Amino acid sequence: MEKKEDETLHVAMFPWLAMGHLLPFLNISKLLAQKGHKVSFISTPRNIERLPKLPPNLSSSITFVSLPLPPIPNLPPSSESSMDVPYINQQSLKSAFDLLQLPVTEFLRRSSPDWIIYDYTSHWLPPVATELGIKKAFFSLFNASALCFMGPPSSLIEDARTTPDDFTVVPPWIPFESDVVFRYHEVARYVEKTEEDVTGISDSVRFGYSIGESDAVFVRSCPEFEPEWFVLLRDLYQKPVFPTGFLPPPVSEDHEDDGDATWARIKEWLDKQRVNSVVYVSLGTEASLPREELAELALGLEKSKVPFLWALRNEPTRSEPLIPDGFEERVGGRGMVHVGWVPQVKILSHESVGGFLTHCGWNSVVEGLGFGRVPIFLPVLNEQGLNTRLLRGKDIGVEIPRNERDGRFWSDSVADTVRLAMIDDAGELKRTKVKMMKGLFGNRDENILYVDELIDYMKSKGSSHVG
Numbered sequence: 001m002e003k004k005e006d007e008t009l010h011v012a013m014f015p016w017l018a019m020g021h022l023l024p025f026l027n028i029s030k031l032l033a034q035k036g037h038k039v040s041f042i043s044t045p046r047n048i049e050r051l052p053k054l055p056p057n058l059s060s061s062i063t064f065v066s067l068p069l070p071p072i073p074n075l076p077p078s079s080e081s082s083m084d085v086p087y088i089n090q091q092s093l094k095s096a097f098d099l100l101q102l103p104v105t106e107f108l109r110r111s112s113p114d115w116i117i118y119d120y121t122s123h124w125l126p127p128v129a130t131e132l133g134i135k136k137a138f139f140s141l142f143n144a145s146a147l148c149f150m151g152p153p154s155s156l157i158e159d160a161r162t163t164p165d166d167f168t169v170v171p172p173w174i175p176f177e178s179d180v181v182f183r184y185h186e187v188a189r190y191v192e193k194t195e196e197d198v199t200g201i202s203d204s205v206r207f208g209y210s211i212g213e214s215d216a217v218f219v220r221s222c223p224e225f226e227p228e229w230f231v232l233l234r235d236l237y238q239k240p241v242f243p244t245g246f247l248p249p250p251v252s253e254d255h256e257d258d259g260d261a262t263w264a265r266i267k268e269w270l271d272k273q274r275v276n277s278v279v280y281v282s283l284g285t286e287a288s289l290p291r292e293e294l295a296e297l298a299l300g301l302e303k304s305k306v307p308f309l310w311a312l313r314n315e316p317t318r319s320e321p322l323i324p325d326g327f328e329e330r331v332g333g334r335g336m337v338h339v340g341w342v343p344q345v346k347i348l349s350h351e352s353v354g355g356f357l358t359h360c361g362w363n364s365v366v367e368g369l370g371f372g373r374v375p376i377f378l379p380v381l382n383e384q385g386l387n388t389r390l391l392r393g394k395d396i397g398v399e400i401p402r403n404e405r406d407g408r409f410w411s412d413s414v415a416d417t418v419r420l421a422m423i424d425d426a427g428e429l430k431r432t433k434v435k436m437m438k439g440l441f442g443n444r445d446e447n448i449l450y451v452d453e454l455i456d457y458m459k460s461k462g463s464s465h466v467g
């Protein structure tokens with residue numbers, strides 16, 4: 001039954017338990033709510049608690065559905081997100097997540113939304129939605145080129161690629177020239193590091209079913225940036241594929257004191273720096289580097305003589321100190337280190353920040369380019385290496401040189417790359433090029449047009465759900 005033009009949709013949102021997923025799911029939820037639609041945002045208590053507070057005008061349109069996560073054996077009871085759990089235990093978190101199937105099914109049966117928008121880990125959700133007559137869309141927080149590299153659902157479910165070398169070449173289903181491939185070390189480091197697969201299902205198979213059994217796929221990117229990849233993706237998926245645009249996050253205009261002591265301290269330091277002079281350093285909420293590489297990164301920042309703000313993740317169960325003793329004293333006021341969560345979007349929006357040394361997680365890419373900050377790439381895991389190849393293939397940003405096989409990098413190459421991005425005349429063209437990306441990645445009015453098309457599509461499919 002088609003929804004009339006002025007009728008509102010009820011959309012359930014069900015992101016994976018990772019901040020890099022929860023935040024963009026919340027951003028698109030806010031856009032749907034701003035357009036007058038109703039959203040049920042399903043997650044677990046601690047993850048909901050961590051989300052930015054809703055603006056008052058949206059709190060009646062977005063309902064948080066809090067489902068307790070079953071305890072994870074051998075992990076602290078508060079472990080509810082990928083950032084609470086060491087990388088090697090991520091599969092245990094997915095096992096607990098899979099136990100949400102029953103409460104999620106009950107919620108959907110009771111609330112009967114028109115659509116459910118879900119993530120790659122919910123391979124079990126499509127048949128539940130079908131049985132309840134609810135339309136279902138897979139929302140990819142990975143861009144189109146990364147999805148194409150991963151392949152069609154059939155290849156995800158029966159992925160013939162098993163060794164790290166298999167992921168360093170262009171797969172057979174990509175019919176054109178491409179340098180979007182992994183480097184050996186970007187795969188090798190993580191193939192052996194995850195625990196014995198306790199879930200009985202790999203991430204690749206989760207992707208395969210979540211995509212293959214969806215009614216539509218929504219992708220956080222835009223055809224203007226990845227034209228050939230969207231054409232290929234539609235061919236690989238043989239189903240409706242819609243760009244959501246980049247979903248640039250809202251920036252609270254007022255930088256004034258919002259009660260966030262961390263921001264107050266960081267802002268006080270940033271306010272003292274020259275415009276565009278600071279490189280902001282963050283490797284996201286899941287990546288972690290071995291101690292010796294953290295030391296090389298620290299020494300490289302020190303040698304660069306460029307002012308830096310380094311947000312270090314508070315890593316669960318990591319005992320040894322994250323940075324070399326005496327580092328902060330040696331760099332004095334030229335560098336600031338913060339261990340723990342920071343308001344990244346506010347930091348990137350501050351005029352003193354000119355560059356972003358990043359692991360190339362897609363949220364960070366969108367946020368950094370949205371403010372025209374020059375990216376300095378240090379990809380670590382997941383599809384970050386593919387994102388780096390995509391951007392470098394478009395001559396965006398600079399990449400820290402690393403040993404192809406083991407990924408090792410050295411302080412001198414960190415210092416040289418940071419100076420190239422931030423100071424050297426040789427980097428001037430790169431700084432200009434990135435400033436030109438601000439409109440495409442950061443313009444909210446332009447990007448929201450993609451969400452309008454998405455909503456029209458969702459309305460056109462309406463709902464024929466039971467009950």
Ligand SMILES: C[C@@H]1O[C@H](OP(=O)(O)OP(=O)(O)OC[C@H]2O[C@@H](n3ccc(=O)[nH]c3=O)[C@H](O)[C@@H]2O)[C@H](O)[C@H](O)[C@H]1O
Nearest residue numbers: 020141284285286341342344361362363364382383384
């Ligand atoms: C989609 C996928 O999600 C994951 O996200 P991850 O957390 O690693 O990094 P981001 O995508 O930058 O996402 C991190 C998000 O958390 C925010 N943030 C982070 C740290 C902090 O202290 N404060 C903040 O506000 C940041 O602004 C961004 O929005 C995987 O890497 C994957 O490669 C990526 O493509």
